[in-house]
Amino acid sequence: MLYLWIKALHIVSIVCWFAGLFYLPRLFVYHAQSEDSISKERFSVMERKLYRGIMGPAMIAALIFGGWLIYLNPSIFSTGGWIHAKLTLVVLLIGYHHMCGAQVKRFARGENTRSHVFYRWFNEVPVLILLAIVILVVVKPF
Numbered sequence: 001m002l003y004l005w006i007k008a009l010h011i012v013s014i015v016c017w018f019a020g021l022f023y024l025p026r027l028f029v030y031h032a033q034s035e036d037s038i039s040k041e042r043f044s045v046m047e048r049k050l051y052r053g054i055m056g057p058a059m060i061a062a063l064i065f066g067g068w069l070i071y072l073n074p075s076i077f078s079t080g081g082w083i084h085a086k087l088t089l090v091v092l093l094i095g096y097h098h099m100c101g102a103q104v105k106r107f108a109r110g111e112n113t114r115s116h117v118f119y120r121w122f123n124e125v126p127v128l129i130l131l132a133i134v135i136l137v138v139v140k141p142f
Contacts, residue, residue, distance in 0.1 A: 003072050010065035017062050018130060020055035021093075024100050025123035031107055032116040040110070047104045059097055066090070082140045086133055093129050 024047060031043035070076060076083050106112050135141070 003069070006065050006068050006072065010062060010069060013058050013062035013065055016058035017055060017097075018126060020050055020058060021097065021100070021126040022123070024050050024055065024104075025119050025126075028103060028107070028119040029116045029123065032112060032114060032119055040107075044104075044108045047107060051101055051104050055097065055100070059094070063090075063094075080140055081142045082136045085142075086136045089129050089133050089136070093126065096125055096129070 027043055027047050027050070031040065031047065034040050034043060103112075
């Protein structure tokens, strides 16, 4: 029963984390398009609060609950290569998360050099990672 509670909390944490991963780059698109200082400041505040107040805690919770699930069921590593591929994607997702954090800081300092088009493409990365992770976990193709 504990395993199912931890699994539920892991899923909720992932949903919260991905909500931020989907929305923050969209804020970058709007921020890169903004021209007045009031809008730029407003976007900086929104980005900082989303990153530090929601995304960071959700990522930490997802990693803690995911690690706890592995601790409770270490035999998962003998079920196939899918779990190794999934964990590799999680590492890439953590890197993407930190890239977002670096960009939040650049925008706050007024040092953004990228266009809104770049951020539109950047916004698609977590979608592709999520798609791959869900397929790996549900289908377990290898």
